[in-house]
Amino acid sequence: MKPTAKILLLVAGLALAACTNPGRFGADGSTGGVGGGSGGAIVPGSANDPTSTAYFNQTIGDRVLFAVDQSDLTPEGRAVLDGQSSWLLTNTDFTAIIEGHADEQGTREYNVGLGARRANSVREYLISKGVAGNRLRTVSYGKERPIEICSNEACYAKNRRAVTVLAGGLTG
Amino acid sequence: MRFLGMVLLAALGLMSLTAGFAGAQSSGPLRIEITEGVIEPLPFALPVFQAETGDATGVAAQISQVVSGDLVGTGLFREIPATAFISTVSNFADPVQYADWKAINAQALITGAVAVQGNQLTVKFRLYDVFSGAEMGSGLQFSGTPEGWRRMAHKVADAVYSRITGEGGYFDSRVVYVSETGSKDARQKRLAIMDYDGANVQFLTDSSAIVLAPRFSPNGDRVIYTSYETGFPRIYLLDVGSVQRRVLENQEGTMSFAPRFAPDGQNIVFSLSQGGNTDIYAMNVGGGGTQRLTSAPSIETAPSFSPDGSQIVFESDRSGSQQLYIMPAGGGEARRISFGPGRYGTPVWSPRGDLIAFTKQNGGRFHIGVMRTDGAEERLLTASFLDEGPTWAPNGRVIMFTRESQGASGSSTLYSVDISGRNLRPVRTPDGGSDPSWSPLLK
Numbered sequence: 001m002k003p004t005a006k007i008l009l010l011v012a013g014l015a016l017a018a019c020t021n022p023g024r025f026g027a028d029g030s031t032g033g034v035g036g037g038s039g040g041a042i043v044p045g046s047a048n049d050p051t052s053t054a055y056f057n058q059t060i061g062d063r064v065l066f067a068v069d070q071s072d073l074t075p076e077g078r079a080v081l082d083g084q085s086s087w088l089l090t091n092t093d094f095t096a097i098i099e100g101h102a103d104e105q106g107t108r109e110y111n112v113g114l115g116a117r118r119a120n121s122v123r124e125y126l127i128s129k130g131v132a133g134n135r136l137r138t139v140s141y142g143k144e145r146p147i148e149i150c151s152n153e154a155c156y157a158k159n160r161r162a163v164t165v166l167a168g169g170l171t172g
Numbered sequence: 173m174r175f176l177g178m179v180l181l182a183a184l185g186l187m188s189l190t191a192g193f194a195g196a197q198s199s200g201p202l203r204i205e206i207t208e209g210v211i212e213p214l215p216f217a218l219p220v221f222q223a224e225t226g227d228a229t230g231v232a233a234q235i236s237q238v239v240s241g242d243l244v245g246t247g248l249f250r251e252i253p254a255t256a257f258i259s260t261v262s263n264f265a266d267p268v269q270y271a272d273w274k275a276i277n278a279q280a281l282i283t284g285a286v287a288v289q290g291n292q293l294t295v296k297f298r299l300y301d302v303f304s305g306a307e308m309g310s311g312l313q314f315s316g317t318p319e320g321w322r323r324m325a326h327k328v329a330d331a332v333y334s335r336i337t338g339e340g341g342y343f344d345s346r347v348v349y350v351s352e353t354g355s356k357d358a359r360q361k362r363l364a365i366m367d368y369d370g371a372n373v374q375f376l377t378d379s380s381a382i383v384l385a386p387r388f389s390p391n392g393d394r395v396i397y398t399s400y401e402t403g404f405p406r407i408y409l410l411d412v413g414s415v416q417r418r419v420l421e422n423q424e425g426t427m428s429f430a431p432r433f434a435p436d437g438q439n440i441v442f443s444l445s446q447g448g449n450t451d452i453y454a455m456n457v458g459g460g461g462t463q464r465l466t467s468a469p470s471i472e473t474a475p476s477f478s479p480d481g482s483q484i485v486f487e488s489d490r491s492g493s494q495q496l497y498i499m500p501a502g503g504g505e506a507r508r509i510s511f512g513p514g515r516y517g518t519p520v521w522s523p524r525g526d527l528i529a530f531t532k533q534n535g536g537r538f539h540i541g542v543m544r545t546d547g548a549e550e551r552l553l554t555a556s557f558l559d560e561g562p563t564w565a566p567n568g569r570v571i572m573f574t575r576e577s578q579g580a581s582g583s584s585t586l587y588s589v590d591i592s593g594r595n596l597r598p599v600r601t602p603d604g605g606s607d608p609s610w611s612p613l614l615k
Contacts, residue, residue, distance in 0.1 A: 069493075071448070097403075104356075104576070107517035107531050107560050108384060108607070109430040109443065110487065110494055112405065113450035113471035116427060120448025139404050140427055140445065144382050149356040151557070151578040 051091055053166045060087050063163040064122060068156075069106070071117035073125060081122060084164055085129035095168040098122045100140040103156035108142060115140030115162075122162040202279060202301035202308060204248050204337045213250035214279050214336065216243065219261045220254070221284035221295070228293075231318065232286035235295060235325040239282065241369065242329035242343040246570075247595030252278050264296065273302045280308075282332055293318045297328045299335055309335045322371055323614070330613070340567040343368060346611040347563075347572065348386045348395050348412075351375065352584050352604035361606075363397060365412065368565075368610065370600040376415055385430060385561070385607045386410075390437045392611040396420070396457075398429040405429045407442055409457055420457060428453075430473045434501070435481040441465065443473040452486055452503075465503035476520045477501065478545075485509075485519040485528055485545075496530060498545065509547035518561050521545075523612070524568035527591065531560040531573075540573045542591055553593040561606070566613040572599060574606040 047054040056062060061084070064077035073081065088094060100119030102111035119138035127133050148155035204214055220236045223229040243249040259272035264285035273281050284297035296313040300306070312331055314324045323344055330341025351364040351373075360379035363386050366372055376395070377383055384405070386397035395410045402419070405427045410417040421428040421442065431442035434454075444453045444462070450471045455462045466472040470490040477484055478501075485498050491508070494515040499506035510516040514534025521528055525545075532539040532552065538559040541552040558576040565571070565588075572588045575598075584606040586599040599605070 104558065106533070107474070107487075107494070109473040110471060110489070110517050112384075112427070112429050113443065113445060113473050116445035116450060117448045117471070124448075137425070138448075141382075141400075142384075144359070144361075144384070146357055149580045149582070151580075151582065 056084070056087055056091075056164075056166055060084055062165070063161045065157060066118055066160040066162070068103075068160070069114065071114065071121045073121055078125065081125045082129065085126050085131050088126065088131045088135065089129075093168060094166050095135045095137070097165045097167055098126075098136060098138045099145075099163045099165055100138065101145060101159055101161050101163070102143045103159040104143045104146060104151070105156060106143060111142035112140050113142075115142050118160075118162045122164065126164075202304065202336060211248070213248055215250045215252050215277055216280035216282060217252045217257065217273055217276070217278035218243075218282045218284075219257065221286050221297070222261070222264050224264075224285050224287040225289065228286045228288045231288065231293065231321050232284075235286055235321055235328070236284070238322055238325035238369075239284075239297075239329045239332070242326060243332060245369065245597070246333065247590065247597075248333075248337070249280075252276055264298075268300055270300075270302055270305045273300075278302050280332070280336065282328075284328065288318060291317055293321055293324065295321075295324045295328060297331070299332050322367060326367070339569055340613065342565040342567045342570060342610075342613065344614045345566050346388075346392065346614065347586075347599075347608050348376070348388055348611070349586060349601070349608040350383055350386065350606045351601065352606055353379070355580070356582055363395070363410070364601075364605075365395075366601065373602055376410060376412070377417075385609075387432045387609045388611045389433050390435055390612060392614065394437075395609075396431040396433065396440060398431065407431045407440075421455065421462070430475065432476055434477050435479060441475040441477070441484060443475070452484070454501075463503075465499070466506070474518045478521050479523055479525045485521055487517045487519060494533075496528065496547070509543070509545070510550075511547060512550055520562055520564060522564050522568040523566060527568070529562035529564060529571050531562065540571060540589065542571075551591075551593065553589050553591065554587070554596060559587075561608070563608050563610045565610055572608045572610055574608065576606070 042049050045052045047058045061080040064080050098119040100115030102114045123136045123138050146159040148158045218240050221232040223232040240251050244251050256276045259269045261283050279302055281300040281302050287294045292315055294315040298311040299308045301308045314327050326343035329343045333341045345368045347368055348365045350361050352359055352361055354360045361383050362379040363376040363383050365374050382400040384398040386395045393412055397408055398405050399408050406422055407420045407428045408417045409420050427445040429443050431440050433440050439456050441454050443450050449469055450473055452465045452472045452475050453462045454465055468490050470488050472488045475484045475486040482501055483498050484501055487494050488497055494517045495508055496510040496516045496519045497506040497508050514532050516530050516532050518531045519528050527542045529542050532541050537555050539552040540554045540559050540562050543550040556575055557578040560574050562571045562573045570588055570590050574584055575587045576582055576584045584604040586605040586608050588599055589596040
């Protein structure tokens with residue numbers, strides 16, 4: 001309940017932010033910092049700039065997690081993706097590559113297939129919320145790119161993920 | 173380039189059999205039945221091969237060592253140390269003092285001689301059945317360039333192995349694999365090729381992109397593999413000699429992986445993912461488009477041809493979990509062959525056609541196993557935190573695979589094991605190693 005409420009607030013904030021001029025993310029990440037937070041001025045490209053990649057990654061949430069050998073979205077996952085879709089519908093300059101990943105408990109080839117399923121679940125969901133399919137590509141890394149490397153469920157749970165990686169943002 | 177040239181030269185010079193050696197003895201008592209259960213390794217004596225020319229001393233010693241290493245490495249043979257020898261072999265042509273070898277319980281005696289003349293290295297050897305007091309088979313002679321000395325040693329060992337076990341050899345072969353460095357969250361992967369015993373490692377790609385599961389062509393001249401060079405998994409074909417590569421399959425919006433050659437060396441099968449669904453496809457490496465072999469909403473992957481090219485074994489989770497299936501090479505009705513507890517993946521058909529090797533996941537452990545092609549007589553050969561990806565030695569008697577160790581400092585190592593489950597051992601590589609593919613016996 002609570003996370004959902006938070007997301008809705010954020011989305012409301014986004015709708016307002018959408019009036020501001022996008023297109024100044026890019027390479028000036030050095031000015032980004034951690035994005036101050038409490039009531040400071042919006043630093044373009046930083047996490048408190050609602051049109052920034054940093055904001056998408058940190059505040060909206062760039063990833064959803066999956067149960068063992070599953071590619072069905074969880075309620076928490078859907079809530080994150082609702083935020084992603086709203087953001088993408090607002091920030092139309094962006095495209096995204098959705099990366100599907102698996103934990104190390106599976107054979108290599110199967111995990112590539114499983115990651116493809118997970119990435120596709122996210123893509124289909126975002127499309128169902130109105131994001132144009134041609135803005136969303138998918139790739140599976142199988143078990144090749146874990147972010148946590150302990151060999152137990154605490155790490156595996158974080159590795160079974162699909163990450164929406166923004167690209168473009170600077171249309172020609 | 174240079175390496176292949178050398179190998180070809182050596183190959184051309186090899187196998188020039190020399191007449192005049194003693195006659196054969198077809199089947200004496202000296203015999204190892206390697207399909208039988210636990211056996212006592214057969215003791216052999218291998219006096220350092222004689223140098224017949226002054227500058228051959230070093231290479232003669234090296235060749236002797238490689239021949240011994242090959243035989244001992246099978247777990248089927250035990251070398252009697254030279255310090256125990258009563259006889260010395262001072263001349264390759266001299267008659268053998270069988271009593272002296274019997275006295276130290278050497279069941280097999282291997283003698284050899286090495287000569288270097290200009291750019292030609294010649295190795296000859298004889299194998300004796302000590303207790304029968306007779307030569308086993310006739311003497312053989314190999315010649316090639318001096319750089320090819322390891323291959324000649326492997327050929328000697330293959331001949332010895334073959335005569336004693338009645339099976340084909342596998343020492344004169346190569347392995348293509350993925351060389352790995354770095355921790356699990358920063359792993360660097362590159363293709364590498366080496367002799368079966370880990371010698372002569374040569375890198376085929378750099379580590380700028382993830383590479384997976386290289387597979388040899390049926391004659392070992394090419395390799396197909398998966399690379400993320402474009403940002404997406406794609407199948408590449410690499411010429412081992414020139415190290416030139418080209419992408420084979422590059423449809424926008426798809427991912428392709430898990431390729432394997434058909435026995436004809438022209439067609440391949442592989443997995444292609446589109447819209448989250450993974451199926452098996454076939455194509456000719458010369459071009460002409462792809463042919464879809466499965467169409468199920470499940471994950472179909474890891475296809476492998478039967479040696480006669482008529483069938484394909486693959487894995488699918490159409491039943492709800494990964495299991496093994498066999499279908500006709502052109503697609504069509506598939507029959508499930510795995511029914512035990514747990515999940516089964518990465519099936520590979522034995523070059524002899526009789527068995528299928530696989531990875532099994534059950535109760536939090538991984539196993540390499542073999543079963544008959546109808547699924548009968550399942551036998552698990554290994555157990556660990558993570559074993560996967562078997563590949564067959566050319567004679568279908570030994571399997572190499574990947575073992576990944578547990579935890580944050582975990583790494584991948586190649587291992588081999590024979591099909592009775594004996595002789596589990598790591599294969600030495602300069603860095604970590606995964607996804608081995610064993611070549612056929614070199615020509």
